[in-house]
Amino acid sequence: MSHSTVTVNKTTVFDYDAEFSLLDSMEENQVPANYNCRGGYCGLCKIKLTQGQVTWVQDSLVSLDADEVLACCCVPDGPISIEM
Amino acid sequence: MTYSTFNKVKNDALKEPMFFGQNVNVARYDQQRHAIFEKLIEKQLSFFWRPEEVDLSSDRKDFMAMPEHEKHIFLSNLKYQTLLDSVQGRSPNVAFLPVVSLPELETWLETWSFSETVHSRSYTHIIRNVVSDPSVVFDDIVDNPEIVKRAESVTRYYDEFIAKCNLYSLVGAGEHQLNGETVVVNLRELKRLMYLTITSVNVLEAVRFYVSFACSFAFAERAIMEGNAKVIKLIARDEALHLAGTQHMMNLMAQGQDDPEMVSIAAECQDQVIQIFEEAAEQEKEWASYLFKDGSMIGLNAEILKEYVEYITNIRIRALGFDDLYPGRNANPLPWMNAWLVSDNVQVAPQEAEISSYLVGAIDSDMDDADFDDFDL
Numbered sequence: 001m002s003h004s005t006v007t008v009n010k011t012t013v014f015d016y017d018a019e020f021s022l023l024d025s026m027e028e029n030q031v032p033a034n035y036n037c038r039g040g041y042c043g044l045c046k047i048k049l050t051q052g053q054v055t056w057v058q059d060s061l062v063s064l065d066a067d068e069v070l071a072c073c074c075v076p077d078g079p080i081s082i083e084m
Numbered sequence: 085m086t087y088s089t090f091n092k093v094k095n096d097a098l099k100e101p102m103f104f105g106q107n108v109n110v111a112r113y114d115q116q117r118h119a120i121f122e123k124l125i126e127k128q129l130s131f132f133w134r135p136e137e138v139d140l141s142s143d144r145k146d147f148m149a150m151p152e153h154e155k156h157i158f159l160s161n162l163k164y165q166t167l168l169d170s171v172q173g174r175s176p177n178v179a180f181l182p183v184v185s186l187p188e189l190e191t192w193l194e195t196w197s198f199s200e201t202v203h204s205r206s207y208t209h210i211i212r213n214v215v216s217d218p219s220v221v222f223d224d225i226v227d228n229p230e231i232v233k234r235a236e237s238v239t240r241y242y243d244e245f246i247a248k249c250n251l252y253s254l255v256g257a258g259e260h261q262l263n264g265e266t267v268v269v270n271l272r273e274l275k276r277l278m279y280l281t282i283t284s285v286n287v288l289e290a291v292r293f294y295v296s297f298a299c300s301f302a303f304a305e306r307a308i309m310e311g312n313a314k315v316i317k318l319i320a321r322d323e324a325l326h327l328a329g330t331q332h333m334m335n336l337m338a339q340g341q342d343d344p345e346m347v348s349i350a351a352e353c354q355d356q357v358i359q360i361f362e363e364a365a366e367q368e369k370e371w372a373s374y375l376f377k378d379g380s381m382i383g384l385n386a387e388i389l390k391e392y393v394e395y396i397t398n399i400r401i402r403a404l405g406f407d408d409l410y411p412g413r414n415a416n417p418l419p420w421m422n423a424w425l426v427s428d429n430v431q432v433a434p435q436e437a438e439i440s441s442y443l444v445g446a447i448d449s450d451m452d453d454a455d456f457d458d459f460d461l
Contacts, residue, residue, distance in 0.1 A: 034399070034416065039427035041127065042324040043331070043403050061123055062328050063335040063403070 004076035007051075009083055016076045021057055023071035033084065038072045045071040052080030086253060087182045097186055101343035102333060103278060104271060105185030112187055118342075120332050121192040128195045128325055133318050135206035140213040140311035147214040147309065153378035158214075158309065160375055161296035163225050165319075166207045167235055168288060170225075172200035172326075175242045179281060182249060183274075196329060199322050206315045213311075230374050234367060238288055241281040248274055276349050279337060283357050286330035287364040289323050290400040295368050295389055299375065301424040302384040313424070321427050331403050338405065358401070361409055365397040384418075391417040 004016045006025065014029035016022070023045050026033045036042040043062035047069060054074035062070065071082075091107040098117045100106060116122045147155065176197045184190045211218045225231055248269050251260060257270040297320050304313030336342045338350035372389040380386070394410035395417060401409050408414075416422070 036422060036425040037321070037324050037427045041328045041427075042425070043328065044399060046403075059123060061120065061127060061325070063332055 004052075005079040006076055007079075007081040010081070019075070021072050022054065022069075022074050022076060022082075025075070026071060033071055035072060040070055040073045043070070047071050048083040050081045050083055053077040054080065100185040101346075102186055102189050102336065103180065103183045104275060104343070108185060108187050108190050110187070111191065113191070116188040117186055118188065118332070118336060121186070121188040121329070124325060124329050124332075125188070125192050125195050128192075128199055128322070131199070131318075131322060131325070133202070135202070135209035135315060138206075138209075138311055138314045138318075140210060140315075143210070143309050143311040144213055146303075150308070151379070153376075154303075154381050156378055157299055157375045157381060158303065158312075159221055160228075160230075161299050162207055162211060163221060163228065163231055164234065164371070165293065165296050166204065166211075166222070167225050167231055168238065168292060169200050169203040169207065171235075171238055171242070172285075172288065173197060173204050175239075176200075176285070179242050179246050179249070180278075182253070183278070192329060196326050199326075203319050203322065206319065210312055210315060230371070234292075234371070237363060237367065238284070238292070241277070241284040245274070245277045245281045248277060272345065272349070275343070275346060276353060279334070279346065279349055279353050280356055280360065282330050282333050283353070283360050286327060286334065286400070286404075287360055289327040289330060291361070291364050291393065291397050292368060293320070293323050294396050295372055295375070295393060297424075298389060298392055298418055298421060299381070299384065301421060302381060304424070305383055305420060317424055320425055324425070324427075327400070334404055354406075357404070358406060358409065361397060361401050361406075365393050365409065368393045388417050392421075 005013060006016055006022070006029075007013050008026070008031050012029075012031055014025070014031065016025045017028070019025040019028055021038075023033055023035055023038065033047070034044040036044045038045075040058050041061040046062070046064065048067050049069045050067065053076075054069055055077045056074050058073045060070045060073045064070070069082075088107045091109040093106060093109075095106045095109065097108065097110075097112075098115060100117065102118065113122060113125075147158065150158065174197065176193045180193050181190065184193060208218065211221050215221060226235075248267070251262065251267060252269045252271075252274055258268075260267050260269065297316055300309070300313050300316040303309040334350070337346035340347045369390040372386045372393065376386040376389075391413065394413040395415070398408040398410055398413055401407075
């Protein structure tokens, strides 16, 4: 699962390196993301998953459309593309 | 629609809508129509805290040393928060419990409202600590025109909804003469009012609290009033959960995942939802001006606070599927706030950690022969 490629807004690309969450990985790679709670309930780190799959590492407690994920609650499962 | 405390009709709660179906009878949580409310209950219970856990002893000294305009900022925010939580500690119960139809949602409403009473108790804890006569602060809440103005818009929807539900419950649908006025009540009108009331509560939890939060955290960034900030951090954590609850209710209704009639009602109410958000955001910006009327505090002023209100309003209204109310306001003007709103930074209370001395009713089974030395038959 580690070293999955994450493409952000079709431009920035970085490797996920076994961080706790996609949000941590984004921060590690200087991709600025909104966040508050990091616990799956404030909804600030909501992003669109346009390609690929994710694995949930903690429960999301906010309303999500089918193509949305919370960056604090998941990690990439293979290469993914996100929009924010 | 007379309310029954235990509806005798056998019903399947999995087929009931969130509100205005049959009254809840059996409080069972092994199955849920909307599992999210069960998750919110679990989370809220795991968040349980008591104000007395937070040591405020150094705050009094900090408060005494503050210049007058900072005392005004601090106390005014406390008054406003006391108002908001006074309303929230009772209103979800009074307004929504008589019309709720799902056991998990009924318990979420009660759990949510209970946690607001803990917030109210924490304001008493803080106020008692910083001023010698708490009445000076509490009495001003109903006298201060700036706060009274906000109280009116915070409670307007609740009060109308409760009054019309009472009328409907007593005399049913129709045109009724009440105190010389003609009042029309019917189920659709009640559902419309309920949707707007939930919107108004969402705004309360999602936007109205945050100006006060920002000020409390700004004081603590300067290493003053840190006890207060710890309490506010716990309150902010709860409020984020509550706003997730109202967002879910609104989205489930608007997206047709609950009562089918709510889809068209939510669509009809779109302009009013925007108006409720706009009114609250503008009031909060006015509040920021009132707070800083006699001077700013280090690290925060009215202008930056107003930008933060616009930023947070955009985020909240977007979560309900609406466009930004303040286009272009997408960067957080107070990035340091995030550190205070992160849940995993919240200190673990001793009773949550594995410290045996804090485990109520725990038995120490570690024994040896010496333990019987003073034991005689």
